[in-house]
């Protein structure tokens with residue numbers, strides 16, 4: 364058995380500050396990306412414009428996709444926003460906010476597309492392509 | 508060793524910006540070197556203000572590409588640098604308008620600055636002398652990709668002289684530096700953080716310091732405007748006339764804005780970079796002139 368090393372993460376993903384989160388294939392990538400974006404929007408100090416405005420924008424778009432209201436162009440828009448934040452901020456928080464979004468789109472674009480193509484399912488189920496077992500019961504949508 | 512350093516120090520640094528080479532004193536920032544060349548080569552600066560210590564680095568409109576770090580170490584800098592906060596090195600090669608990357612990043616920054624901006628220019632007193640309008644015109648893209656509700660703030664009255672429109676603020680921090688460095692006591696500041704950060708006076712205390720008129724002058728947008736001039740006229744209908752005011756504490760350089768024979772407002776005189784001409788000798792333009 365081999366210890367986990369930095370090189371193992373050289374997949375265009377992000378090792379960040381040394382900590383990492385392991386998600387198995389039952390988890391929804393879009394929802395987790397939204398959670399990360401929400402975290403960074405909340406942590407942004409608001410000094411420089413790309414981070415102050417960009418983190419909030421990404422969060423709003425991810426929430427929109429996650430709640431089944433996204434359109435296909437939102438994915439490219441997200442990509443463009445993260446690209447314009449990355450490297451242009453005062454401190455690395457901007458980079459750190461951009462990378463997970465970039466990595467998610469780079470590796471799991473199909474998951475985003477699933478959310479956009481299946482707007483009703485993604486409201487009712489807590490997952491995208493993943494085989495997560497529990498369904499969420501959304502009272503508004505259920506006919507009972 | 509120390510002697511060697513001493514011998515080298517007085518020499519001027521050669522820096523090349525967009526293929527134009529200029530010699531500047533060590534310690535000069537890229538932005539100021541570019542201002543010495545002037546014209547299109549100069550990056551736009553929304554937050555840096557040469558007279559205010561510590562300003563700059565916030566808005567990111569002045570980003571440039573450093574293609575060669577210095578003569579000794581020619582490696583390029585991987586990230587785009589804020590030219591207002593990066594000092595030149597001897598033999599540095601900088602790309603501003605000749606760099607696609609810079610133009611692209613700058614368009615991005617303009618988009619971010621305008622993202623939550625109300626764009627209520629038709630009813631904004633700053634229109635016509637607004638740096639954000641100029642920036643958007645020069646570097647922005649047509650249309651917006653933002654489809655969410657724009658940020659709003661609770662209205663706050665900050666006194667009889669200055670009108671605050673927080674929605675128009677780009678958080679350049681200039682006004683807080685003015686308050687810190689020119690007025691006796693700062694009574695306003697930035698509250699909160701992130702996208703809900705806002706300019707506010709503590710317990711809504713009125714800003715009625717003699718020098719607080721400077722805040723209106725440094726504000727690049729219509730967030731802080733002159734209450735005594737509010738809705739009186741449009742800037743482009745008035746004619747600027749240089750004037751002098753005998754004043755023991757300031758340089759006295761003012762501009763009168765006339766319409767016909769009537770003087771509608773008085774401001775500090777600005778240079779080509781939109782900055783108040785001088786604060787030398789603690790030269791300060793005080794608010795009294797506004798209410799003559």
Ligand code: SF4
Nearest residue numbers: 627628631634637729
């Ligand atoms: S601050 Fe400038 S861009 Fe904003 S509404 Fe006023 S004139 Fe228009």
Ligand code: SF4
Nearest residue numbers: 676677679680682726
């Ligand atoms: S009120 Fe004006 S000067 Fe103050 S931070 Fe906002 S934009 Fe800058």
Ligand code: FES
Nearest residue numbers: 564566567569591
């Ligand atoms: S002028 Fe350089 S970052 Fe604002």
